[in-house]
Amino acid sequence: INPVEDRGDRLLDGSKDDVDDSVLGSIREAIRLDKERVRAELDDVASAIDADIRNRMAKLKRKNEQFRQRLADLRKAATETTTAEETTEESTTATAKTTTGTTKTSSVTAKTSKTSTETTPTTTQQVTSKLPTPTGPGELGASVVVNKQLLDQRQLERFERGWKENAFNEYASELISVQRRLQDYRPKDCRNRKYSIEQLPNTSVIMCMHNEAWSVLLRSIHSVLDRAPPALLHEIILVDDFSNRPHLGRPLEDYLAKLGRVRLLRNKKREGLIRSRLVGASVATGQTLTFLDSHIECTNGWLEPLLQRIRDDRRNVAVPYIDVINEDNFGFFHVANERMVVGGFRWNTMSFSWQSMPQRIRQNLSSLAQPVPTPTMAGGLFSIDRSYFDELGRYDEGMEIWGAENLEISFRIWMCGGRIEILPCSIIGHVFRTRSPYSWGEGSGDVLKRNTIRMAEVWMDNFKHIYYRQFNNLLGDYGDVSDRLLSENGSTAIRFAGTWSTWGNSTRIGVIQSFRLVGGDAWCLDGIRRQGGAEVSLQRCHNKGGNQVWTLSQHGELIRETDCLHYNGRALTLVACQGYGGYGKYQSWRYEDTGDRQIYHPATGQCLTLRHTAAMSQPGLSVESCRERDQSQAWRLPEVLDLSDSSPDLSTDGPARAVLEPLMPNVVE
Structure with missing residues (x-):
């Protein structure tokens, strides 16, 4: 054992043994040097950290200044643009000139044309x-959040x-x-x-x-x-x-x-x-x-x-x-x-x-x-x-x-x-916009219906009656389509059914009627749109189409116009169709012609039910646990649309009426 180290250890351990002054001095000097070395190392580390912090702060300051300058430039540019627009608008006299008759167009050049809105000349600089600017927000398709x-x-x-x-x-x-x-x-x-x-x-x-x-x-x-x-x-x-x-x-x-x-x-x-x-x-x-x-x-x-x-x-x-x-x-x-x-x-x-x-x-x-x-x-x-x-x-x-x-x-x-x-x-x-910003004046609400009827008259054969039943066959004035019919008849067109049968189909369109009679009446699923929104209920079957015509799509949606029957486990409602996935699962239903003829809701494992008690003036709708051989959960739906028939009789009074209006049930409550 080294005597110096041994004595030093005993000294540090608090030993009271005598120690030579020279040895004690050596130990103290070694400790002092160690402290100075550690202090120097800590100072170096602190200096490095301080320098790094100063550099980072300087960078942040420069970025902040750049951001402020960019924001100021944008505000200045926006102000100049607004001023230029207001100056142009103030010096502009808009005179919309409307002519009657057939459509007329005019080819316009930069120097000689006149427009339906005349404006004062604007310089290229304006x-x-x-x-x-050529570079800026939105590059590579990025979003610009204002x-x-x-x-x-x-x-x-x-x-x-x-x-x-x-x-x-x-x-x-x-x-x-x-x-x-x-x-x-x-x-x-x-x-x-x-x-x-x-x-x-x-x-x-x-x-x-x-x-x-x-x-x-x-x-x-x-x-x-x-x-x-x-x-x-x-x-x-x-x-x-x-x-x-x-x-x-x-x-x-x-x-x-x-x-x-x-x-x-x-x-x-x-x-x-x-x-x-x-x-x-x-x-x-x-x-x-x-x-x-x-x-x-x-x-x-x-x-x-x-x-x-x-x-x-x-x-x-x-x-x-x-x-x-x-x-x-x-x-x-x-x-x-x-x-x-x-x-x-x-x-x-x-x-x-x-x-x-x-x-x-x-x-x-x-x-x-x-x-x-x-x-x-x-x-x-x-x-x-x-x-x-x-x-x-x-x-x-x-x-x-x-x-x-x-x-x-x-x-x-x-x-x-x-x-x-x-x-x-x-x-x-x-x-894609959620609303149209354009105004078409009075009477524009029937434009889509009118256009669609023109299309159906020319191209859909007797399948047009499926669409017409949505509005009780009230076609209104859709104009003359005789020239379009001549064009279609003179072509090599195949029939509507022959075209769409190749895409496959499992769509049912028509009345959804309960097997259970209440008060001697048949009850049908009814959907109506009111000011506060769409409502779904059971109403007496009136055999007039309209609110009681539904579509069971090939994806399982029960659709009335643009709304779908929606059940989230608590409330049965009629809301805008959601499509597939997400909340669309609450609008998916399944129906089989055989067995109990239930309308099954896969998301909850329950069935659509006609609910009625003696205290109720008329039956209501609910979604309940599925039960075997229960007429309250049995429904008649139209047959799957047969697109292989090139000329089906789907008119209101035709012999194929059962396709859209199933026979009345024999069961009486």
């Missing part, structure tokens, strides 16, 4: 000052006005470049495909608009111009449906004059989407026509796949894969191709609806890039051979404004030997 708390009074007024006039966040759109970059959302197989541009037909893009927001309209046009091969883009025809906003007058003409290849037509009176598209098609000279809305964004490589399918077969109608541009923040949201849906329609309202892709089609797809056949299309975005469009009879000019034209042309394409396909390699974003 027009450009309204545009967002914090209203940071807006001053004038900006807040612009924010609110944008929502009111457009039904989307125009303020957020104005912060985004009209030439913003987007990601490449295409499947990998699509990105690797090569197209022979010289062998593809060119196209005339027809874009119709009415009082569209400035930044949204320009972004739509730029996305077409910037992302289409010049050799394939023959022209853009912009049809202005009698807009009256100042920025769509001379400022728009000046801006378009700088772009080239954009032809502006102006309707002399309000015509609506259908006739405006016909106006554009009548002057188009491209080999194909591509119809687009005025609130879209085309992505890279959007045009070539559409034109390739038409080159493969001129009767192919090519529809892009439609993604969502959020109305609130203008974020570009891509829906994965694995979740692709196709177009369909609801029998009860004859309205377009998105539906899950049939399994038999999905399992035949070799890749995510393969075209997908679709029964119908939404109608806003598609490409078609121009001569084939003429052969089909174009749009029905007797239809008003918009609505049902997409189903009408979808039926016509399939029934006249054509084919509609959704192309995953062509992706276009679309701003």
